[in-house]
Amino acid sequence: EVQLVQSGAEMKKPGESLKISCEGSGYNFPTYWIAWVRLMPGKGLEWMGIIFPDDSDTRYSPSFQGHVTISADKSINTAYLQWSGLLASDSAVYYCARSYSSGWDTPIFDFWGQGTLVTVSS
């Protein structure tokens, strides 16, 4: 059974750093693209970027480039999303999602993690 299990909810202050994780199981993790998607209340879903764990080829949405870093460790089947300086506006639910499409730019998200709630407040 394919599963993506994300790390738990986080409460941080503005300016702090954070790294959340997404562990895959039940499939050949390195060979599927993993994306990160943000859900903000009233704003719907936003694609942040995507990584191919086998070679760490990473692409970012222009809206998020420079503010977040996506990485992966294929030896432990885990992808990461990190911030070096959180903003209050980063408060949202973050999902990882597997794309079964072979192309990074034509993703179809067939399995999703359960979501990680990030709250940034002073």
Place this chain on the structure above:
Amino acid sequence: DIQMTQSPSSLSASVGDTVTITCRASQSLATYLNWYQQKPGKAPQLLIYGTFTLQSGVPSRFSGSGSGTHFTLTIRSLQAEDFATYYCQQSHSSPPTFGQGTNVEMK
């Protein structure tokens, strides 16, 4: 970026109804259009990809149609478990973009 516009943003329906949700794209997608269902507190689930193809395990009461810039998701004989938010997503051009969502609530 390709803009995706869903309508309506919300609708009220009863069990047994047929519901149609529309998704319009700011430029042609051919048939690179996918639909997701999300229930409160849960992750989105893929329903339909490539405009028409049902993901494995999705009931046949769900169907998709369209091409170019106009797409529809139809749910026939709405069931209690179908009350949720539905999103379209284009996979034609990077960055992939989603519609703002349609909340299907119980009348």
